Amino acid sequence: MTDETATPALNFVQTIIEHDNQTGKFEGRVQTRFPPEPNGYLHIGHAKSICLNFGLAERYNGQCNLRFDDTNPEKEDVEYVDSIKDDVRWLGFDWQERLFFASDYYEQLHDFAVQLIEKGKAYVCSLSAEEVREHRGGWNKEGRNSPYRERTAEENLDLFRRMREGEFDEGAHTLRAKIDMASPNMNLRDPTIYRIRRVTHHRTGDTWCIYPMYDFAHGLCDSLEKVTHSICTLEFEHHRPLYDWFLDQLEVYHPQQIEFARLNLTYTVLSKRKLISLVQAGHVSGWDDPRMPTLVGLRRRGYTPEAIRDFCERIGVAKFNSTIETTWLEDALRQDLNRRACRVLAVLRPLKVVIENYPEDQVEQLEAINNPEDAAAGSRQLPFSRELYIERSDFMEDPPKKYFRLAPGREVRLRYAYYLKCESVVRDEQSGEVIELRCTYDPATRGGSSPDGRKVKGTIHWVSAAHCVPAEVRLYDHLFQTPDPNKVEEGQDFTANLNPHSLEVLTDCRVEPSLSDVDPEQRVQFERTGYFRADPIDSRPGKLVFNRIVTLRDTWAKLSRNKAPKAGNKSKGGQKKQAK
RNA sequence: UACCCGGUGGUGUAAUUGGCAACACUACGGAUUUUGGUUCCGUUAUUCCAGGUUCAAGUCCUGGCCGGGUAACCA
Numbered sequence A: 001m002t003d004e005t006a007t008p009a010l011n012f013v014q015t016i017i018e019h020d021n022q023t024g025k026f027e028g029r030v031q032t033r034f035p036p037e038p039n040g041y042l043h044i045g046h047a048k049s050i051c052l053n054f055g056l057a058e059r060y061n062g063q064c065n066l067r068f069d070d071t072n073p074e075k076e077d078v079e080y081v082d083s084i085k086d087d088v089r090w091l092g093f094d095w096q097e098r099l100f101f102a103s104d105y106y107e108q109l110h111d112f113a114v115q116l117i118e119k120g121k122a123y124v125c126s127l128s129a130e131e132v133r134e135h136r137g138g139w140n141k142e143g144r145n146s147p148y149r150e151r152t153a154e155e156n157l158d159l160f161r162r163m164r165e166g167e168f169d170e171g172a173h174t175l176r177a178k179i180d181m182a183s184p185n186m187n188l189r190d191p192t193i194y195r196i197r198r199v200t201h202h203r204t205g206d207t208w209c210i211y212p213m214y215d216f217a218h219g220l221c222d223s224l225e226k227v228t229h230s231i232c233t234l235e236f237e238h239h240r241p242l243y244d245w246f247l248d249q250l251e252v253y254h255p256q257q258i259e260f261a262r263l264n265l266t267y268t269v270l271s272k273r274k275l276i277s278l279v280q281a282g283h284v285s286g287w288d289d290p291r292m293p294t295l296v297g298l299r300r301r302g303y304t305p306e307a308i309r310d311f312c313e314r315i316g317v318a319k320f321n322s323t324i325e326t327t328w329l330e331d332a333l334r335q336d337l338n339r340r341a342c343r344v345l346a347v348l349r350p351l352k353v354v355i356e357n358y359p360e361d362q363v364e365q366l367e368a369i370n371n372p373e374d375a376a377a378g379s380r381q382l383p384f385s386r387e388l389y390i391e392r393s394d395f396m397e398d399p400p401k402k403y404f405r406l407a408p409g410r411e412v413r414l415r416y417a418y419y420l421k422c423e424s425v426v427r428d429e430q431s432g433e434v435i436e437l438r439c440t441y442d443p444a445t446r447g448g449s450s451p452d453g454r455k456v457k458g459t460i461h462w463v464s465a466a467h468c469v470p471a472e473v474r475l476y477d478h479l480f481q482t483p484d485p486n487k488v489e490e491g492q493d494f495t496a497n498l499n500p501h502s503l504e505v506l507t508d509c510r511v512e513p514s515l516s517d518v519d520p521e522q523r524v525q526f527e528r529t530g531y532f533r534a535d536p537i538d539s540r541p542g543k544l545v546f547n548r549i550v551t552l553r554d555t556w557a558k559l560s561r562n563k564a565p566k567a568g569n570k571s572k573g574g575q576k577k578q579a580k
Numbered sequence B: 001u002a003c004c005c006g007g008u009g010g011u012g013u014a015a016u017u018g019g020c021a022a023c024a025c026u027a028c029g030g031a032u033u034u035u036g037g038u039u040c041c042g043u044u045a046u047u048c049c050a051g052g053u054u055c056a057a058g059u060c061c062u063g064g065c066c067g068g069g070u071a072a073c074c075a
Helices: A012-023 A044-059 A078-091 A102-118 A129-136 A153-164 A214-224 A234-250 A272-280 A295-301 A305-315 A327-340 A555-567
Strands: A031-034 A063-068 A099-101 A122-125 A174-177 A192-196 A210-212 A229-233 A256-260 A342-344 A350-355 A364-369 A379-384 A387-391 A411-414 A419-427 A434-442 A462-464 A469-476 A503-511 A523-526 A530-534 A544-551
Touching: A012 A044, A012 A229, A012 A256, A031 A044, A031 A229, A044 A063, A044 A078, A044 A229, A044 A295, A044 A305, A063 A078, A063 A102, A078 A295, A078 A305, A099 A102, A102 A122, A102 A153, A102 A174, A102 A192, A102 A210, A102 A214, A102 A234, A122 A153, A153 A174, A153 A192, A174 A234, A192 A214, A214 A229, A214 A234, A229 A234, A234 A256, A295 A544, A305 A327, A327 A523, A327 A530, A327 A544, A350 A503, A379 A462, A503 A544
Parallel strands: A031 A063, A063 A099, A229 A256, A342 A523, A350 A434, A469 A544
Antiparallel strands: A122 A174, A174 A192, A192 A210, A350 A387, A364 A379, A387 A462, A411 A419, A419 A434, A469 A503, A523 A530, A530 A544
16 A cells, blocks of 8 residues: 655645644544535536545545535526536545435524524614615725614514515515624625525425525534535635634534635636536537536546546645646546557548559458557457558648658558558549549568568558448537637627637548447547547447547647748748747 | 735646755657657756845745735525
């Protein structure tokens, strides 16, 4: 069990926990919780929080609860509860029997509210929402006390009882904490703790018409669950005094709230509101569109839970508001799949090759290694014949320097097969476009090396025309074309930065026969191209559809892109380098 | 405008809590390679600024600058 030899380098939350464990603050216990509101789909930012909370529990032999913060029935729904549970499970975390809902505690929360009233720390306010806002004041304007602030405990108790019993209309009254209308912290200016909402709750139905507010409910739920470290994002920092206030006034078990910076990623958006608008405006096909940063989207795209967890581990946890480059996510995926994915040959943009000196009816089976990173993955047979398809981009009539692939008169190696030489090209009579290559092979090079030891720099992939299987391939790119989609010109919104090429569908691809019944759960590497998986929804035997999860690193593409502006002066404006 | 929180290479996170600024990713250069993949090697910082305390400051103090957050009967 010596996986980590060097100093583990604790993040600041771990530092706090270890300190607490040393001082015995929570008797060495670690109890966390992941508290989503069931009003939307989880995204990669939530994954950071999930990994943090469950990860901490795991690391310190504690427990992490899954608790739905369902205190606002207007926005919440079981649909979201189910998808969130599914996502957390998919990521690989287990809350065992500890699935909770804030609504499980409604009765207890109500009793806490009653106690607060009895202690003279809460009152029923009959101001309208607008009046409350007006009374609250502003940043440099003190608030004014509500005229209802001094109601007696008896009166408040009676009113609150009648609120619960449904005697009043929505908005007629609220229960407010009695704190300090002059506080520089707006959250302490007599915050609302209960409001009347005549809405059916997805779990409690119509048994309640008053619902607790987040600030009141959250800390008390944490307390009831004996949470030790209540981890939330930075924007709740100003809520901590209020979190502490309720716990102190009620003299109950007191967890510690700790805030961390939420995740930001380049080339995407992670706000629930923006994600919803992308779905509603039809910019994506749905929450599970493979370009979406949602967990369902990443999952459909083909990201593995292992890669996402590794990513969350690598980005660390801090209080500094940072933006992580998406390449980190891609890199985590590449690292995972390089190790695990079987290699296959697939041609995305086919160009026909006829090997003139190869016997007309001959078919050979050639051995191909499944995964050079994993000997246990074994090998398979690839059918080879006179007519093949190769990648269009692997042939150029007039190749630039350092192009190692096929060109008239040049020789390349066909992976696992033979050396192939291009003798001539066949053109479409109308367009002049190259539609076929006439080639010859060297029978002495079977397996890919020559007895005379001559060097062939390039190796290209191929499929046998008679044996390959047609497929559709969906190439995904960043949803946005700018690193920070929120940066827009006056009068525009973030959708102005959408990448028009974020999805390219190729309908005429050819893949090797072993893929004809591929399991969508299996990720494969199309050699020299990228990592792919069959789309779990649209793909089926006979009509294969593959999603590109991520490309392979492509130094040639990078090379030709960087050299282009210098060498050829007819490049179109060049890729603008990212501004600093 | 008030309050709160932050500021370490292109990016993110460290720094034994006052002791020679480290690790990872990217970028660039090179080696290996039957994937232009993988792997390996190399290159990039007066720690936001200015003062102060100290033998010694990224760490402590003072002032400034910059960034983020906050005024829902949302979470």
